Amino acid sequence: xxxxxxxxxxxxxxxxxxxxxxxxxxxxxxxxxxxxxxxxxxxxxxxxxxxxxxxxxxxxxxxxxxxxxxxxxxxxxxxxxxxxxxxxxxxxxxxxxxxxxxxxxxxxxxxxxxxxxxxxxxxxxxxxxxxxxxxxxxxxxxxxxxxxxxxxxxxxxxxxxxxxxxxxxxxxxxxxxxxxxxxxxxxxxxxxxxxxxxxxxxxxxxxxxxxxxxxxxxxxxxxxxxxxxxxxxxxxxxxxxxxxxxxxxxxxxxxxxxxxxxxxxxxxxxxxxxxxxxxxxxxxxxxxxxxxxxxxxxxxxxxxxxxxxxxxxxxxxxxxxxxxxxxxxxxxxxxxxxxxxxxxxxxxxxxxxxxxxxxxxxxxxxxxxxxxxxxxxxxxxxxxxxxxxxxxxxxxxxxxxxxxxxxxxxxxxxxxxxxxxxxxxxxxxxxx
Amino acid sequence: xxxxxxxxxxxxxxxxxxxxxxxxxxxxxxxxxxxxxxxxxxxxxxxxxxxxxxxxxxxxxxxxxxxxxxxxxxxxxxxxxxxxxxxxxxxxxxxxxxxxxxxxxxxxxxxxxxxxxxxxxxxxxxxxxxxxxxxxxxxxxxxxxxxxxxxx
Numbered sequence: 091x092x093x094x095x096x097x098x099x100x101x102x103x104x105x106x107x108x109x110x111x112x113x114x115x116x117x118x119x120x121x122x123x124x125x126x127x128x129x130x131x132x133x134x135x136x137x138x139x140x141x142x143x144x145x146x147x148x149x150x151x152x153x154x155x156x157x158x159x160x161x162x163x164x165x166x167x168x169x170x171x172x173x174x175x176x177x178x179x180x181x182x183x184x185x186x187x188x189x190x191x192x193x194x195x196x197x198x199x200x201x202x203x204x205x206x207x208x209x210x211x212x213x214x215x216x217x218x219x220x221x222x223x224x225x226x227x228x229x230x231x232x233x234x235x236x237x238x239x240x241x242x243x244x245x246x247x248x249x250x251x252x253x254x255x256x257x258x259x260x261x262x263x264x265x266x267x268x269x270x271x272x273x274x275x276x277x278x279x280x281x282x283x284x285x286x287x288x289x290x291x292x293x294x295x296x297x298x299x300x301x302x303x304x305x306x307x308x309x310x311x312x313x314x315x316x317x318x319x320x321x322x323x324x325x326x327x328x329x330x331x332x333x334x335x336x337x338x339x340x341x342x343x344x345x346x347x348x349x350x351x352x353x354x355x356x357x358x359x360x361x362x363x364x365x366x367x368x369x370x371x372x373x374x375x376x377x378x379x380x381x382x383x384x385x386x387x388x389x390x391x392x393x394x395x396x397x398x399x400x401x402x403x404x405x406x407x408x409x410x411x412x413x414x415x416x417x418x419x420x421x422x423x424x425x426x427x428x429x430x431x432x433x434x435x436x437x438x439x440x441x442x443x444x445x446x447x448x449x450x451x452x453x454x455x456x457x458x459x460x461x462x463x464x465x466x467x468x469x470x471x472x473x474x475x476x477x478x479x480x481x482x483x484x485x486x487x488x489x490x491x492x493x494x495x496x497x498x499x500x501x502x503x504x505x506x507x508x509x510x511x512x513x514x515x516x517x518x519x520x521x522x
Numbered sequence: 523x524x525x526x527x528x529x530x531x532x533x534x535x536x537x538x539x540x541x542x543x544x545x546x547x548x549x550x551x552x553x554x555x556x557x558x559x560x561x562x563x564x565x566x567x568x569x570x571x572x573x574x575x576x577x578x579x580x581x582x583x584x585x586x587x588x589x590x591x592x593x594x595x596x597x598x599x600x601x602x603x604x605x606x607x608x609x610x611x612x613x614x615x616x617x618x619x620x621x622x623x624x625x626x627x628x629x630x631x632x633x634x635x636x637x638x639x640x641x642x643x644x645x646x647x648x649x650x651x652x653x654x655x656x657x658x659x660x661x662x663x664x665x666x667x668x669x670x671x672x673x674x
Contacts, residue, residue, distance in 0.1 A: 310646070314653065
């Protein structure tokens with residue numbers, strides 16, 4: 091093969107490589123869709139020696155093509171106006187509808203293309219024109235790309251294949267950039283919504299905080315006044331009246347119950363709001379402290395306490411104190427009918443669990459396992475108030491605290507034999 | 523602030539409490555335990571400051587610094603915390619023991635009160651016996667046992 095032929099082939103190969111390189115570089119390093127299209131149209135007109143190049147994007151909602159990048163060396167054609175998809179006078183719309191590229195090496199010999207061009211007063215003498223539809227990977231119309239030359243062009247079959255490949259590659263880059271843009275927009279919207287929602291929640295939290303404050307302060311005051319003045323009535327009664335005294339005692343007892351209810355509700359509402367701390371807790375010491383709190387209640391009781399394997403644990407001290415106080419208080423309460431109460435608190439390692447399981451076990455009155463699903467519900471009680479007083483918030487609080495620690499709680503019980511509460515204070519992992 | 527210097531002390535208790543029912547219960551509790559101290563009741567923090575600094579409706583008073591201030595937290599105008607902060611920032615008043623006596627048992631309130639310099643935090647019990655005992659303990663400790671150093 092003669093050297094000049096080789097040189098031509100080499101030039102063609104270099105040109106083709108350069109075209110791909112332009113697309114690849116623009117696709118990887120462009121900062122925006124406009125930047126991508128501008129770089130591509132400039133690169134392609136330069137590489138393939140066309141005077142005018144246009145990239146239009148198709149707007150699905152408006153059914154029209156809009157210019158995104160325009161290159162004009164002849165500087166006389168002018169940037170096209172938006173073109174409707176059903177327009178019969180522009181090749182952009184035509185390739186958009188047919189999704190097939192149009193190649194015209196010389197429009198003078200191409201009546202079909204000429205029929206389009208003749209419908210517009212062009213200031214330049216268009217000779218060769220190529221128009222591709224830009225299609226997404228799923229065949230959706232994204233836009234069009236057009237190159238115009240003022241001299242006729244020889245476009246071989248190989249060139250067509252090359253242009254087709256370039257157009258496909260470029261369309262993919264456009265598709266990706268569009269997707270990135272909408273993803274970014276979605277992200278921004280999400281961020282905005284998260285921000286708004288957070289502000290909303292903070293507001294609600296503040297409202298709840300001031301609500302609990304009012305509950306703790308304003309609801310107690312009238313209660314204290316009722317209890318106080320009723321007690322004073324009782325002291326000021328001229329002559330002993332057992333009936334009146336009985337009524338007064340009922341009123342006083344009710345005020346105490348309501349006070350307990352307020353207290354429990356307050357704890358319950360505080361728990362879900364408070365940020366959980368992760369502290370090292372001396373579990374044995376904590377339990378001893380809590381039991382001391384029940385001293386006055388335990389005066390006339392015999393309880394055999396048993397502690398098994400109590401070491402340091404991790405959790406939120408103030409919450410775990412409320413948790414253990416509730417469970418211990420329950421155990422003390424529901425063993426009241428036993429001459430000798432047995433309460434065992436401990437920690438065991440089950441074979442099928444990778445976290446320690448804590449338990450509080452008593453030999454009290456127990457409950458009917460048929461009602462198990464009501465056990466941890468708010469205001470749910472499994473015993474008559476005349477037998478065992480309570481507000482029905484304790485175990486709901488307990489469960490909330492444990493849920494906050496990502497742990498679980500369950501119970502086993504048998505009527506008149508006793509109850510055991512089991513719980514974990516951290517997330518269980520899959521045992522493999 | 524034009525503060526008058528306290529030059530002598532009386533055994534007066536200043537009760538800062540807006541709720542007249544609580545005032546009555548506190549007075550009854552005090553009478554039951556034969557505590558002879560005269561109690562001066564003011565209904566909010568602003569009135570307490572007027573009283574302590576002989577301003578407003580107390581401008582014609584001769585200043586008598588109380589030996590103890592019993593302070594409710596939730597009050598109109600100037601609340602308990604705000605008053606506490608002003609008292610403990612004042613050279614003339616900071617030596618007067620302040621016992622916060624409130625319905626609130628919230629940790630945040632307790633912490634805040636001590637942080638502002640409260641000398642004790644006592645919760646108003648719903649149980650009247652406990653309520654009376656609390657008052658008695660406050661008085662016996664802060665008036666009889668723990669007299670603060672007085673200026674000469």
